[in-house]
Amino acid sequence: MRDFQLRPDGGLRHLLTLEGLPRRTLEQLLDRAQALRDEAYSGVSLRGRLAGHTVCNLFFEPSTRTRSSFQLAAARMGADVLNFDAASASTKKGETDLDTLKTLRAMGVDAFVIRHAHDGAVAALAEKSGGASLINAGDGRSAHPTQGLLDMLTLRQRKGDDFGSLRVLMVGDILHSRVARSDLHAMRTLGVGEIRVCGPGNLLPDDEVLAGCERVASLDEALAGVDAVFMLRLQRERMVEGLVASLDDYFRDYGLTPARLRRAAHGAIVLHPGPMNRGVEIDDAVADGAQAVILDQVANGVAVRMAVLEAVLEPEPQATTAFGPWCRA
Structure with missing residues (x-):
């Protein structure tokens, strides 16, 4: 997959997964996203960067945050943006996913941002x-690479670039979470020192997915001394009934409260990919508290997606960055 995602010269052709991508590629994307943070809010100086390119948000599954973020990212860079809700359009008439993509490609689309309910669907397309160029905006349980990048950018902004010194905890429904997989891929590649996972046994994936992670049964024990806590939403739309006895029981055992958060290291941060189930995996006081960086994640998402779009559409940056050759392994 790594070779398929990269151009012959090492530049980024597609972004389908973070698994197997060189550490240098991830670091360059994070560097570029950091440099683009001001432009991500309301800047206009890069409106010509992707002028003449067309980006299609091709979503076979509903999305609010990710699609809006990609739309803003493309607009900030000056690309033409086409939003195509395949779930309520061509596929309902019997057209295949590939025929939909080919039709839009024939209209001059240069890059597709694709969300899909099935594992591996974006790579197949x-x-x-x-x-x-194709960018995976989330497929099944497999991957959500731009979410993984924005999470790492948020972590680096708050805790510095020495990932090896960090102790990180991931809590909740890892089994059904594509975000968790991309975060784990990124953390391994960037060399996070200690990765702990905690959740109901039937919501934790197999050992291959959790390679290098320490499983801790008790959330109170898992929180001890960690620098960052990644809380995950219960993916109730992807799970069969009965995996969780009740939402009240889940919150009792795995919900993050202010009292529990005090077990973490001083200055620990709390991340969540959204949307949040308040009172299920996270208490209001934590979600809205000073240690939560959830809105920082949202803001970083636009900058990260700007960097990714630029990388796949314009591999050689102009003088807007001082980070050297763009996304070379």
């Missing part, structure tokens, strides 16, 4: 993309 990338193999027949006709020269267009």
Whole structure:
């Protein structure tokens, strides 16, 4: 997959997963996103950067945050943006996913941002993309690479770039979470010193997914001394009934409260990919508290997606960055 995502010169062709990408590629994307933070809010100086390119948000599954973020990112860079809700359009008429993509590619679309309910669907489309670049905006349980990047950017902003010194905890429904997988891929590549996971046994994936992680049964024990806590939403739309006895029981055992958070290291931060189930995996006082960086994650999402779009569409940056050759392994 790594080789398929990269151009012959090492530049980024597609972004389908963070798994296997070189550490240098991830670091360059994070560096570029950091440099783009001001432009991500309301800047206009880069409106010509991707002028003449067309980006299609091709979503086979509903989304609010991710699609809006990609739309803003493309607009900030001056690309033409086409929002195509495949879930309520062509596919309901019997058209295949690939035929939908080919049709839009024939209209001059250069890059597709794709969300899909099925594992591996975006990679399968990338193999027949006709020269267009594909960016995975979340597929099944497999991956959500731009979320993984924005989470790492938020972590680095608050805790510095010495990932090896960090102790990080991931809590909740890891089994059904594509965000968790991309976060784990990124943390391993960037060399996070200690990764702990905690959640109901039937919501934790197999050992291959959790390679290098320490499983801790008790949330109180898992929180001890950690620098960052990644809380995950219960993916009730992806799970069969009965995996959680009740939401009240889940909050009792795995909900993050102010009292529990005090077990973490001083200055520990709390992350959540959203949308949050308040009172299920996270208490209001934590979600809205000073240690939560959830809105920082949202803001960083636009900058990260600007960096990714630039990387796949304009591999050689102009003088807007001092970070050297763009996304070379």
